[in-house]
Amino acid sequence: xxxxRTQGLTKTYRVADKKPGFVGTVKHFxxxxxxxxxxxxxxxxxxxxxxxxxxxxxxxxxKTTTLKMLTGxxxxxxxxxxxxxxxxxxxxxxxxxxITLVMGNKQQMIWDLPPMxxxxxxxxxxxxxxxxxxxxxxxxxxxxxxxxxxxxxVRKLSLGQRMKCELVAALLHHPKVLFLxxxxxxxxxxAQTAVRSFLKQYNEEQQASILLTSHYMAxxxxxxxxxxxxxEGALLYDGSLEGVVxxxxxxxxxxxxxxxxxxxxxxxxxxxxEANEGRVARLLVQREALTDAVGRxxxxxxxxxxxxxxxxxxxxxxxxxxxxNNKGExxx
Amino acid sequence: MEYRANFVLATISSLASMGGALFALWxxxxxxxxxxxxxxxxxLIVVGIYTMLDGLQQTLLAPNRQQISEFVRNGTLDFVLLKxxxxxxxxxxxxxxxxxxxxxxxxxxxxxYAASFxxxxxxxxxxxxxxxxxxxxxxxxxxxxxxxxxxxTIWFTKLANVTHAMHALLEAGRYPVAAYPGAYRAFxxxxxxxxxxxTVPADVLLGRGEFTWVLGGLVIAxxxxxxxxxxxxxxxxxxxxxxx
Numbered sequence: 083x084x085x086x087r088t089q090g091l092t093k094t095y096r097v098a099d100k101k102p103g104f105v106g107t108v109k110h111f112x113x114x115x116x117x118x119x120x121x122x123x124x125x126x127x128x129x130x131x132x133x134x135x136x137x138x139x140x141x142x143x144x145k146t147t148t149l150k151m152l153t154g155x156x157x158x159x160x161x162x163x164x165x166x167x168x169x170x171x172x173x174x175x176x177x178x179x180x181i182t183l184v185m186g187n188k189q190q191m192i193w194d195l196p197p198m199x200x201x202x203x204x205x206x207x208x209x210x211x212x213x214x215x216x217x218x219x220x221x222x223x224x225x226x227x228x229x230x231x232x233x234x235x236v237r238k239l240s241l242g243q244r245m246k247c248e249l250v251a252a253l254l255h256h257p258k259v260l261f262l263x264x265x266x267x268x269x270x271x272x273a274q275t276a277v278r279s280f281l282k283q284y285n286e287e288q289q290a291s292i293l294l295t296s297h298y299m300a301x302x303x304x305x306x307x308x309x310x311x312x313x314e315g316a317l318l319y320d321g322s323l324e325g326v327v328x329x330x331x332x333x334x335x336x337x338x339x340x341x342x343x344x345x346x347x348x349x350x351x352x353x354x355x356e357a358n359e360g361r362v363a364r365l366l367v368q369r370e371a372l373t374d375a376v377g378r379x380x381x382x383x384x385x386x387x388x389x390x391x392x393x394x395x396x397x398x399x400x401x402x403x404x405x406x407n408n409k410g411e412x413x414x
Numbered sequence: 415m416e417y418r419a420n421f422v423l424a425t426i427s428s429l430a431s432m433g434g435a436l437f438a439l440w441x442x443x444x445x446x447x448x449x450x451x452x453x454x455x456x457x458l459i460v461v462g463i464y465t466m467l468d469g470l471q472q473t474l475l476a477p478n479r480q481q482i483s484e485f486v487r488n489g490t491l492d493f494v495l496l497k498x499x500x501x502x503x504x505x506x507x508x509x510x511x512x513x514x515x516x517x518x519x520x521x522x523x524x525x526x527y528a529a530s531f532x533x534x535x536x537x538x539x540x541x542x543x544x545x546x547x548x549x550x551x552x553x554x555x556x557x558x559x560x561x562x563x564x565x566x567t568i569w570f571t572k573l574a575n576v577t578h579a580m581h582a583l584l585e586a587g588r589y590p591v592a593a594y595p596g597a598y599r600a601f602x603x604x605x606x607x608x609x610x611x612x613t614v615p616a617d618v619l620l621g622r623g624e625f626t627w628v629l630g631g632l633v634i635a636x637x638x639x640x641x642x643x644x645x646x647x648x649x650x651x652x653x654x655x656x657x658x
Contacts, residue, residue: 095654150492153492153496154495154496155495155496155653156653156654157651157652171651173495175498175499176498178496178497178498179498182496183492183493183496185492188488188489188490188493189490190490190493207497207498208497208498
């Protein structure tokens with residue numbers, strides 16, 4: 083049985099439409115206008131137990147709405163959804179005890195109390211025996227490098243420390259499916275790395291499925307062999323991480339170390355010039371034409387070194403979303 | 415007891431508010447005006463019960479009610495809904511506040527004082543025990559009404575005014591329903607069951623409570639409780655959660 087399965091999952095929101103300014107406010111008060119927004123359109127998704135999937139898409143693409151439907155917070159408008167064999171919106175305790183949701187911009191811990199108090203509450207809520215709960219906290223704290231932070235009021239903690247504590251609170255009940263919405267939002271590099279390796283270890287030890295959204299590609303490349311790309315509510319891609327590059331980046335980058343500088347006019351014959359700085363030049367070449375172009379470069383130019391790389395995945399994704407936003411315009 | 419000044423102020427405010435109610439009652443009844451069978455002392459008991467009820471709700475109900483709208487507004491209701499625990503229970507029993515305690519004791523004091531003399535038949539301990547049932551009914555009604563209104567925040571997000579309006583209407587419970595003209599009496603019995611919240615308990619304490627009224631109160635309380643529950647579950651279908 084897959085951990086998560088959705089078929090034709092759809093969510094339509096009705097939102098108030100208000101013109102700016104005072105006149106707009108008055109008009110809005112007298113006669114409300116509403117718009118329907120299709121946040122998620124017919125999403126089909128299957129995730130197996132133990133799989134870690136990166137969920138990519140620009141802001142407002144429908145990632146969070148999808149996560150909220152999968153966790154049962156939001157009722158789907160149409161379509162079928164099943165998590166561990168349950169319909170999440172029924173919010174059966176049996177399911178809730180096996181899933182968790184972490185949101186980088188919201189927190190469940192009680193602001194004025196130390197995290198430990200919130201952890202005790204969670205242990206009680208999830209019916210975890212006191213001793214066992216404290217053992218788990220210890221293990222998690224060790225992995226995340228937490229110590230006295232657990233007994234300081236939450237409001238005194240830094241963002242990174244707070245997020246780590248949030249993770250402990252969210253995973254205390256050893257959930258089987260993790261929904262992580264920007265868990266590294268705003269964290270510094272050290273904290274990001276700590277969170278990442280923690281999640282990786284948790285995934286391996288508990289064989290838990292993880293669906294993760296992040297705007298930091300490093301999170302995705304470090305954790306997710308598989309990615310799902312959503313744009314304007316619809317699935318654009320579902321497959322391996324490398325596949326994204328192949329599918330959405332038809333160009334490869336050829337870097338040349340030349341014996342002597344070559345003019346743009348000459349380089350132009352082999353591919354699109356990305357940079358030409360003295361003896362170092364970078365060209366973008368269509369994937370299909372690559373072997374041919376490289377052969378010609380080696381034959382016609384005096385090349386000391388030549389490397390072919392994929393453009394960085396950040397660029398690919400950024401370009402992908404960009405091209406989606408300006409539909410009709412062709413981007414190279 | 416970290417906020418001592420606040421506590422003293424709460425006590426003073428309770429005293430002033432009850433003083434006002436007593437003055438009104440005294441002004442009304444000093445001229446031997448017959449309030450449909452309620453003497454001054456008997457009416458005092460209603461004021462006492464109202465004050466006590468208000469103290470109870472300030473301690474147990476109000477703090478939780480206020481939090482619901484907060485949770486909806488900033489989206490932390492998400493975490494409540496994700497817990498394998500009844501969300502209504504969690505939201506209703508999360509907080510207690512000490513600010514209602516002065517009212518609680520003032521009300522109790524007033525009841526005991528008013529019941530201690532010049533009453534026929536005399537109020538004895540058994541009457542106090544019997545008072546517990548209608549008192550439980552009134553706090554249940556208060557809770558259910560409050561929760562029903564708070565549930566509306568799922569749609570409207572900010573509803574503090576509605577709670578104030580409810581509070582103002584329930585203030586009618588300060589005086590015996592018999593003191594009001596017929597139309598109001600019907601309204602406060604059948605539409606907003608204020609009669610069951612203060613007048614019926616007072617009748618019971620005075621040893622003249624009628625079984626049907628107590629039973630009626632129980633039925634209303636149970637019905638409102640069920641309604642609050644169903645309405646909450648219905649409302650959650652429309653919860654869209656604050657944006658991320």
